[in-house]
Amino acid sequence: MSMTAEPIVEAVGLTVDFASAKGPIRAVSGVDLSLKPGETLALLGESGSGKSVSLRALMRLHPSSAKIGGSVRVDGRDVLAMSARELSAYRGKIVSMIFQDPGLAFDPVYRIGDQIAEAVMRHERVSRAEARKRALELFERVRIPSPERRLDNYPHEMSGGMRQRAMIALALACRPKVLLADEPTTALDATVQIQVLLLLRELQREFGLAIVFVTHDVGVAVEIADRIAVMYAGRIVESGPCADVIRNAAHPYTRGLLSSRSHGALGKDERLKAIPGSPPDLAAPPPGCAFGPRCESFAEVCGSAMPDNVVVSSSHIARCVRLAIRNSSQPGG
């Protein structure tokens, strides 16, 4: 993709608040995302840091009790201003989502093939037969064995990994421009996983599909991503080109995450290294850097205000005060 292409997804200052008995919970607090056609962003991060909530906000899938703030433009349109009708044309057609929980994507009482055909017919004026044919093609591409027969399966008749592949097929059914993939390969064995990753790379090249890919597996991120963003407590704390983030992680949380275990072979009978402490209470976040209380290089300045983004190198940024201090003491660096 050319470097000058306009972003297809542009979220600025995205916030999501949930009501709770103890006051609002700010699950996402000011996320900026920008994605060009054909680009893949891998979203890594702590469990509970707001990855799924952010993706659902891009689809406007939250119940109305949740408050979404900031701005979200996708394919030139203001998503937060869309009417119900505009939304139903938008979901699945412009942007589609692979859910973390396959249970949420399929209705247990209908056959999977019919559900995919239904989705195609909702957005395109095609016959049922044609829609079924599309579903079959997709099943073949996501490497579901005996695809024809599997179209007739009910969700409970498939294994976890087959349901996950069926969900990928459903998400791709209407040839969306943006795919939001929430841990889409966790239920797949390594042999199928690599085939699905290669398929997504192919769709990117062929159709300029843009992908946000949530994963906990650094190896998967390396295989699929152009850029990596790391989330902690509702914010993106570091982002940059894939190789830069993996090799020169700048934020202490990212470094802790990458070293939590040697993402390669693990030594037997060792205890695994975990980041000490626990993530902050989103209903009462600490002042200053949210990672501060767990950070090994915590300094007084970290407790005063949430750090701004600091440039590490060209398009590699991280929210850490110590980087700013380091930068200012190295003129030109």
Place this chain on the structure above:
Amino acid sequence: MIIGAPPAPEDRDRGGPGTPLLDVRGLTKHFGGKGGLFGKAKSGVVRAVDGIDFSVAKGETLGIVGESGCGKSTTARLVMQIIRPDAGDILFDGEAVGSQALSLGDFRRQAQMVFQDSYASLNPRLTVEETVAFGPRVQGAKPAAALAKAHDLLHRVGLEPRRFAGRYPHEISGGQRQRVNIARALSLDPRLLILDEAVSALDKSVEAQVLNLLLDLKRDFGLTYMFITHDLNVVRFMSDRIMVMYLGKVAEFGPSEPIFEKPGHPYTAALLSSMPSMDPDHRTQEAPLTGDPPNPIDPPSGCRFHPRCKMVSTLCSQAEPRLSTMGEDHLAACHLADPQSGHPRLAAA
């Protein structure tokens, strides 16, 4: 000891240390066909689990890996008596489950499972603390004791009770739900815990915390695990022995290091070489294993892996390989592991 006071292992250990905690022979489950759930006889029979034998020693962790759809979750559900096998025996500490010596209820108190689908397996109307305290309550624990134990377990899996105890399943993240499931399974002090993709939605730091907890419980209380996962690094770290399944059968079985160092089955080798690259400059360009994924309704003749195998010979499509010894306690169902099989590559070597 923080987690309540589970009975000392000896009290419940009937068969003695030499008896495996779990002994499975000829386990078979076919889905569909005659009498299928929706009467679709035409759809053919899915041979989900097709005659497998294995045992799990007390205090051991058995890792189970294999291609998606090869029958791992079905095996787990059979062991848990959630579905009935078509054939086969399951002995728990030397006794048949459901026999006079070991009623289904007794067994259920000693075996727990964390299900692959974390959302579907939680009751949407129970809060997190109610979910974890439910089992002990049903078993007669006092409400305050059950709750205290639930809070302790939640804390141990990294969910601060102060913040999470009162939430409902839809109000927490995927990885948080998985940890609620783990806490619930531990709340009954099981002897056998089956974990089906139980840590797949956790970030690596929280995963490390949960795996450390499982190792502690194993060391302190002699827990026995069956650990199903697609994460090969995790399975290698956690398992004493590993069972590799392919299309309803055991392809390879043995201690974990030899399997990773010197896999005996070509499927295992393909699986290991499919692990993602960690080098952004050298991404994987071609899938190590291609060819049509197998069809469990009409499995290939002979060796079920032969249509996709790089080492295939005509023998492989004709005769089913038996499990042959590769090394101490290490078995592989491949003609190449059997010097007597007559596979042409053996003569060449």
